Amino acid sequence: MTQTDPSPLAIEFCGMPFSTPIVLLSGCVGFGEEYTRVKGFSNRDAGAVCLKGTTLEPRPGNRPHRVYETQAGMLNAIGLQNPGVDKVVNGILPSLDFSETRFIANVSGSSVEEYHEVTRRFDDSPIDAIEINISCPNVKEGGVAFGNDPAMSARVVEACRKATNKPLITKLSPNQTDIAGNARGCIEAGSDAFSVINTLMGMAIDIESRTPIIGNNQGGLSGPAIKPVALLKVHQVYQVCRDHNIPIIGQGGITSPEDAIEFIIAGASAIGIGTALFYDPLICSKINNGIEAYLNRHELPSVDRLVGTLQLHQQPAPKCGC
Amino acid sequence: MNKPHRDTLYLENAEILSHEAFAGEQFILRIVAPECATKAQPGSFVHLQCDPLQPMRRPISIMRVSPEEGWVDLLYKRVGTGTTLLSRRQPGESISLLGPIGQPFRPDPSRTKPLLIGGGVGMPPMVFLAESLYQERKKQPFVILGSEVPFPFNPQPSQLLLPELPADVIATMPLMDDWGIPCRLASQQDFAGCFQGYVTELARHWLISLNKQARGEVEIFSCGPHPMLEAVAELAAEFDLPCQVSLEEFMACGVGGCAGCVVEVQTAEGPVMKRVCVDGPVFEASKVF
Numbered sequence: 001m002t003q004t005d006p007s008p009l010a011i012e013f014c015g016m017p018f019s020t021p022i023v024l025l026s027g028c029v030g031f032g033e034e035y036t037r038v039k040g041f042s043n044r045d046a047g048a049v050c051l052k053g054t055t056l057e058p059r060p061g062n063r064p065h066r067v068y069e070t071q072a073g074m075l076n077a078i079g080l081q082n083p084g085v086d087k088v089v090n091g092i093l094p095s096l097d098f099s100e101t102r103f104i105a106n107v108s109g110s111s112v113e114e115y116h117e118v119t120r121r122f123d124d125s126p127i128d129a130i131e132i133n134i135s136c137p138n139v140k141e142g143g144v145a146f147g148n149d150p151a152m153s154a155r156v157v158e159a160c161r162k163a164t165n166k167p168l169i170t171k172l173s174p175n176q177t178d179i180a181g182n183a184r185g186c187i188e189a190g191s192d193a194f195s196v197i198n199t200l201m202g203m204a205i206d207i208e209s210r211t212p213i214i215g216n217n218q219g220g221l222s223g224p225a226i227k228p229v230a231l232l233k234v235h236q237v238y239q240v241c242r243d244h245n246i247p248i249i250g251q252g253g254i255t256s257p258e259d260a261i262e263f264i265i266a267g268a269s270a271i272g273i274g275t276a277l278f279y280d281p282l283i284c285s286k287i288n289n290g291i292e293a294y295l296n297r298h299e300l301p302s303v304d305r306l307v308g309t310l311q312l313h314q315q316p317a318p319k320c321g322c
Numbered sequence: 323m324n325k326p327h328r329d330t331l332y333l334e335n336a337e338i339l340s341h342e343a344f345a346g347e348q349f350i351l352r353i354v355a356p357e358c359a360t361k362a363q364p365g366s367f368v369h370l371q372c373d374p375l376q377p378m379r380r381p382i383s384i385m386r387v388s389p390e391e392g393w394v395d396l397l398y399k400r401v402g403t404g405t406t407l408l409s410r411r412q413p414g415e416s417i418s419l420l421g422p423i424g425q426p427f428r429p430d431p432s433r434t435k436p437l438l439i440g441g442g443v444g445m446p447p448m449v450f451l452a453e454s455l456y457q458e459r460k461k462q463p464f465v466i467l468g469s470e471v472p473f474p475f476n477p478q479p480s481q482l483l484l485p486e487l488p489a490d491v492i493a494t495m496p497l498m499d500d501w502g503i504p505c506r507l508a509s510q511q512d513f514a515g516c517f518q519g520y521v522t523e524l525a526r527h528w529l530i531s532l533n534k535q536a537r538g539e540v541e542i543f544s545c546g547p548h549p550m551l552e553a554v555a556e557l558a559a560e561f562d563l564p565c566q567v568s569l570e571e572f573m574a575c576g577v578g579g580c581a582g583c584v585v586e587v588q589t590a591e592g593p594v595m596k597r598v599c600v601d602g603p604v605f606e607a608s609k610v611f
Contacts, residue, residue, distance in 0.1 A: 027580060034579035037600075038420065039329040039357075052581075061595050067574045067582035069378040069404070074574060081581050081595055223377045255377075278574045279377055281420065282333060 008295050008302045009288055011047065013247055013270055014167035014192045016102050016128055018047025020288050021264065021303055023249050025195075025274035026050035026106035026131060026171075027078060031092045038281045045284035047270060048102040051088070053133050054122075055107075056114050058084040063215035068204050073223030073253070074275060075202050077216035080108055080136060080143075085118045089125045102128040104169065107160070108136055108143060116159040123164035132160050132191075135173030135198035136220075144201070147173035147182075154185040161190030169249065171195035172237065174229055180236045187244050194241065195249045195272065197233045200226050223275040227253030231266050238267025238308055255279070257290020264291075267308040331577060332357035336419045338411055339393055346471025347400040348443075349409055350385070356392035358384075358421045364451035365568055365604045368396065368421035369576035373407035380404045381573045381583075381599070383545065384422065385446030386453060394419075397446045397474055423576055424603045427451055427566050433541040434461050437528070437563075439521050439554055441468040441546025447568050449497070451543055456501035464528060465498055465505035468521035468546070477507055479515055486531030491517045491524070521546070522553040529561055537561065544568070544607070555607035565607035571598040585610055 009020040024035075024046045032049050035041045043049055061081025068075045082088070088105070096103055105127045107118040115132065122130050134156050136143035146152045157170055170186045172179055174197040183194055199220025204213040212218065230252020241248055250268025254260050255276040263271045276283050291303060300306055336353035343349055358368060362384050369379040386395040400409045411417060427447070429436055436455060440448030445467050455463045464484075467473070473495070480494035482504045491506050493515025498505035508517040508524045517524040529537060540561070544554040545568035558565030573583040578600035587596040588609045596602060 028575065030579045030581070033325065033327065034575070034577050034600075036325065036328045037331045037577050039332050060593070061581060061584065063586075064584055065572045066584060067378075067572050067580070069376065069572075072375075072377060074378055076574065076580070076582055078581050081584070275377060275574075278576070278580070279371065279379065280418075281575075281577065 008300070009292055010302070011269060011304055013047070014129060014169070016048070016167065018102060018270060019044065020047045021260070021270040021291070022046045022284050022287060023104070023251075023270050023272045024049045024277070025251060025272040026053055026133065028274040028277055031088065032096050032103055035277065035281060040282050043097070043100040045288060046101050046273070048104050048128070050104045050106050050131055052082055053080045053106045053108045053136060054082050054085050054088050054118060055080055055109055056085055056118050058082065058087070065213055065215050068213045068219070070202070070204055070221065071225060073221050073225030075204055075214055075219035075221055076199070077214045077219035079216060085121045089121055093125055093127060098126060104129045104131050106131045106133050106171070108133040112155050112159045115156050116163050119160040120163035123166060127166065129167035129169060130160065130164060131169040131171055131195060132157060133171050133198075135171050135175075144173050144175055144198070147198070148176040150178070150182045150185045153182050154189040157186045157189035157191050167192045169193040169195055171198050172233070173198050174226075174233050175201050179233050180240045183237045183240045187240070187246055191246070193247045193249065194237055195251060196237045196268070197230045197252050200229065222253070224253040224255055227259060231262055234263055234268050235266045235310065241267065242308060254287075255283070257287050257294065260287050260291055261294055261306070264303065264306045265308070265310045267310070269304065269307050331420055331423060332361070334358060334419045335416045336394070337416050338413045340413055341411060343409070344472065344474040346469075348471065348474040349398055349400065350474060351396045351398070352393050353396070353417060353419065354392055355394045355419050355421070358419060359387040359392050359394050360389045362387050362394065362422035363426035364454050365426035365447050366422035366424050367603060368394065368419045369423060369573070370408065371418040372404040376404050376407060378404070378574060379420065379576060380408065381423070381570070381576060383443075383446045383568065383603075385449045387450070397443060399443045420576055423599055425601065427543050427568070427604050429461070429543075430541050430564060433539050433564070435536065435539040435541070436461055436463040437525060437540050437542045438463055438465040439525055439542065439544040439546070440466070441521055441550045442470070444544070444546030444550070444568070445469070447545045448543065449495070452498060452503050452505070453501060456503055463503055465503055466508060466521045466524050467495060467505065468508040468550070470510055472513070473507060477513070477515060480505065487524075487527060488517075490515070520553065521550065522557050525554070525557060542566070542607075551607070552611050555611035558607055566604050567607045567610065568603045569598050569605060569610065570603065573599055575599070
């Protein structure tokens with residue numbers, strides 16, 4: 001047997017080896033085993049899998065309808081349905097096969113203290129990393145209410161930092177004015193990486209009943225519809241992260257290798273797949289193959305050589321007074 | 323590690339064998355999906371890609387399967403963008419199917435008189451269950467199908483007489499006669515040979531006609547619009563009969579990953595949100611209504 005060359009798709013993300021840049025996104029794949037129902041699907045096709053958002057106590061989640069298709073996308077308002085951190089740590093994590101991929105917890109809460117405590121309990125578990133969800137648009141307290149306030153975002157990150165030495169990934173909301181400024185504050189508070197972006201807040205209305213279709217009235221928009229927004233946010237956050245060597249999981253509407261490559265060029269070290277799985281559960285291997293073909297075509301030895309290689313058009317200097 | 327759930331759903335690129343349109347925006351789609359045809363059970367559904375432009379699949383219940391010939395029959399109604407795009411797909415084209423998904427109906431071996439009640443696009447699981455009961459030949463089912471638009475088949479006078487019902491209520495789905503399963507049709511519309519009224523009214527007629535011992539053998543299975551299922555659940559409670567219903571909800575992943583398709587289910591520990599896709603779509607009526 002000869003030693004094979006390392007895969008050009010393999011990356012190191014916050015010190016963790018990822019077999020590919022693909023990260024399966026929180027809320028789309030349950031607690032890591034759901035998609036393995038599909039023959040041909042393997043967690044090995046993803047570098048990491050983010051588990052469903054977890055809180056200190058169990059949460060029932062929102063009333064139906066929780067999902068609704070819109071033009072080129074979908075709204076969701078699940079409301080962090082989860083069995084609580086202790087059940088996740090003691091009941092679910094032991095059933096996961098950590099030889100297949102890296103598993104990342106996603107923590108949420110209604111208070112800074114809850115974020116701290118949930119993170120602390122995951123710290124004492126085999127989980128590989130922790131994603132801080134300060135951008136869930138579908139819960140009344142915490143979530144995006146924290147993520148849209150830079151000072152609050154930093155406080156949450158700081159509290160989680162004190163609870164763990166595992167890699168901390170902060171999931172940023174697009175529903176804010178200055179995402180790059182928020183990222184800067186989170187880096188200072190101890191964030192090791194970012195997920196960019198969470199869903200955009202949206203609504204759909206049943207015109208016959210004149211009521212919102214989503215039970216929670218509003219939901220988070222995902223899918224191809226948000227890709228241009230996500231790409232710009234990754235580009236903006238990368239301007240801050242580049243100098244600190246902080247990696248980004250770029251996400252929002254990726255459905256093809258070309259989409260993934262755009263995000264990597266914009267500055268993402270890894271790319272998140274969520275809504276696209278719903279349409280094609282076997283999309284990971286297609287995206288992996290497509291990225292690899294692109295690397296070959298451009299004679300790049302590994303995917304990390306592509307990260308942040310965007311060459312902006314030079315803009316003419318603004319004229320005074322215009 | 324013991325992971326029996328793994329590799330239980332199949333993605334199949336299913337060729338369309340036929341795609342027949344019926345009055346009332348109804349369509350019957352026959353597609354080649356051998357894995358699904360072999361493994362589906364009554365109550366199972368498939369998650370279909372209607373069109374490459376649609377980001378979400380559509381859950382559609384299975385009406386018939388042929389494990390020998392490898393096809394699956396689906397009945398659906400054109401109601402929105404997804405099903406409109408689906409209705410344009412032609413024989414010879416392929417369509418991506420994920421399935422078979424869901425917990426099936428679980429008839430109680432000790433009850434010999436299954437009462438199957440299907441309404442509108444809720445008819446398919448009842449047809450599937452009836453065909454499976456016909457193949458097992460262990461029970462004496464009675465089937466009631468209801469529709470407010472013309473039925474997606476040619477109703478015929480049944481050769482299987484039911485003296486306990488009004489003589490003019492004689493129309494059936496021809497396949498049911500072929501299987502030797504008594505079946506009657508109900509509609510608010512004035513359709514020839516059909517019971518004019520709700521499916522639950524016809525079911526009540528039939529239940530009342532049974533003696534106490536026979537009624538104790540009945541178990542109800544149902545699928546249809548929400549108000550109909552609610553009425554069926556009430557009927558079952560009134561006659562103290564077990565009842566399983568198949569539910570529908572907007573659905574994203576179809577594999578249990580997103581918890582988007584939930585329904586509130588009463589349990590010993592209180593109400594919990596269960597996923598219609600993998601925890602259902604079949605639930606005990608008394609737990610969801």
